[in-house]
Amino acid sequence: MESEFIALDKAGEEAEWLHDFLKDVPCWDKPVRSVMIHYGNQSALRRTQSSMYNGKSRHIRRRHKTVRQLITTGIISIDYIKSNDNITDPLTKGLPKDQMFCLSRRMGLKPKV
Numbered sequence: 001m002e003s004e005f006i007a008l009d010k011a012g013e014e015a016e017w018l019h020d021f022l023k024d025v026p027c028w029d030k031p032v033r034s035v036m037i038h039y040g041n042q043s044a045l046r047r048t049q050s051s052m053y054n055g056k057s058r059h060i061r062r063r064h065k066t067v068r069q070l071i072t073t074g075i076i077s078i079d080y081i082k083s084n085d086n087i088t089d090p091l092t093k094g095l096p097k098d099q100m101f102c103l104s105r106r107m108g109l110k111p112k113v
Contacts, residue, residue: 002060004041008048008078009063011037012070019075034074038081040089045080 015035022032039045048067070076083089084099087106095103101111 001041001043001047004044005047005060005063005067008037008039008044009067012067012076015076016070034077037076037078038086039078040081040083040086042080045078048078 015037019032019035022028023030047064048071051068067076071078087103089095090100090103090107105111
């Protein structure tokens with residue numbers, strides 16, 4: 001869960017940069033909407049919804065605070081995505097052949113002939 005939370009914090013930093021950049025673009029619609037992050041780890045997602053972090057690691061506590069701040073200010077919003085719907089799963093873990101084939105097709109990859 002900690003590594004997932006670190007990844008979420010890094011994605012939040014990038015989303016904050018993008019949000020600030022779009023605010024400075026003159027022809028972009030204002031106010032800038034929040035950046036939606038689709039997330040597949042339920043325990044880390046529940047942790048972001050909690051206002052307190054009771055873990056022992058200081059670096060994770062700081063990241064929790066940063067993510068909570070990005071959510072409350074409306075810079076990011078987080079949505080849970082099921083593993084069957086997560087097309088990036090083949091890039092991060094080993095999957096059964098049929099699921100790999102299905103998700104690869106959804107990525108737009110063509111099967112080897």
